[in-house]
Amino acid sequence: MQTTVRSAPVSFAPPRPTSLVFGIGALAAVVATQVYAISRSPAEADMGHLQKIMYVHVPAAWMTFLAFFVVLVFSVKYMWKRDENDDLLAASAAEVGALFNGLTLMLGMLWGKPAWGVWWVWDARLTSTLVLFLIFVSYLALRAFVDDHQQRARWSAAVGAFGALNVPIVYLSVTWWRTLHQPPSSPSTLDPAYTLGLRINAVAFLLVMIYFVRKRYEIARLHRAVEHAAEAAAMGGR
Amino acid sequence: MRRRQPRWEDGKHVIESNGTFITAAYAVTWVVILAYFTRLMIAGARARAEYKKRVGGEQR
Numbered sequence: 603m604q605t606t607v608r609s610a611p612v613s614f615a616p617p618r619p620t621s622l623v624f625g626i627g628a629l630a631a632v633v634a635t636q637v638y639a640i641s642r643s644p645a646e647a648d649m650g651h652l653q654k655i656m657y658v659h660v661p662a663a664w665m666t667f668l669a670f671f672v673v674l675v676f677s678v679k680y681m682w683k684r685d686e687n688d689d690l691l692a693a694s695a696a697e698v699g700a701l702f703n704g705l706t707l708m709l710g711m712l713w714g715k716p717a718w719g720v721w722w723v724w725d726a727r728l729t730s731t732l733v734l735f736l737i738f739v740s741y742l743a744l745r746a747f748v749d750d751h752q753q754r755a756r757w758s759a760a761v762g763a764f765g766a767l768n769v770p771i772v773y774l775s776v777t778w779w780r781t782l783h784q785p786p787s788s789p790s791t792l793d794p795a796y797t798l799g800l801r802i803n804a805v806a807f808l809l810v811m812i813y814f815v816r817k818r819y820e821i822a823r824l825h826r827a828v829e830h831a832a833e834a835a836a837m838g839g840r
Numbered sequence: 841m842r843r844r845q846p847r848w849e850d851g852k853h854v855i856e857s858n859g860t861f862i863t864a865a866y867a868v869t870w871v872v873i874l875a876y877f878t879r880l881m882i883a884g885a886r887a888r889a890e891y892k893k894r895v896g897g898e899q900r
Contacts, residue, residue, distance in 0.1 A: 619888070625877065629873070629874075651859075651862060655862060658866060658869045701872065705868070705869065705872050709868065712868065715861065716861045814877075820884065821884050825887055828895060831894055
């Protein structure tokens with residue numbers, strides 16, 4: 603028989619449901635910005651229309667960096683304050699960051715094959731991005747395998763902070779080492795014909811990322827509220 | 841004197857545009873985004889149902 607407890611600890615009262623309208627709006631924004639960028643940007647001098655992969659590859663990479671920055675901030679905050687909500691938020695951002703990291707790698711290969719003639723090279727940018735991905739896959743595996751939530755939170759915070767510290771290495775790898783990958787793409791290094799398209803696609807991806815992290819965090823808090831209730835019931839039943 | 845046409849204006853580029861890779865890139869993006877979106881929807885509905893069953897009450 604399952605135990606029903608009528609009140610959860612206040613700190614684990616779940617947050618408001620994440621607005622589905624916001625999520626659908628974020629997806630609609632991605633559609634709109636992609637249509638704009640694809641239809642309005644001219645063929646690039648060297649790559650022709652292949653350049654259009656930039657509108658998904660670069661925003662995906664930026665969202666990876668941003669999500670892992672959130673992991674760093676909330677992992678450090680957890681280590682300092684020991685608030686489980688910080689651990690859950692860091693874990694939510696880590697999962698979404700790993701998703702965008704994997705997407706960045708796939709899109710990079712789809713761009714690399716026609717542009718460089720190879721799907722993959724072990725250059726500094728690609729290798730460091732793969733290492734970043736593997737660190738956060740390990741982070742998620744760690745969370746799945748450790749049952750004790752305090753131990754899981756402590757270890758996750760350490761791995762999350764360490765993993766996020768690799769982000770500057772990934773970003774600067776193209777300037778520190780000679781790589782096949784081009785220097786960092788940003789509005790300042792682009793022809794003005796492509797800047798608006800890149801900027802609005804990045805904003806649309808940001809909305810999607812915020813929605814994903816918010817929704818994932820809501821689910822994590824619901825799970826923890828249930829766990830807390832079960833723990834409280836077990837303690838009360840002794 | 842007639843202006844010399846830059847090579848990209850006559851559709852010739854150093855790398856030939858390949859629609860397959862562009863289509864694949866956008867398809868992969870949407871498959872990943874929609875798959876995760878759907879996963880979150882399902883997981884969210886399950887988590888809410890579990891919370892209601894085990895803890896009771898409505899979400900704030």
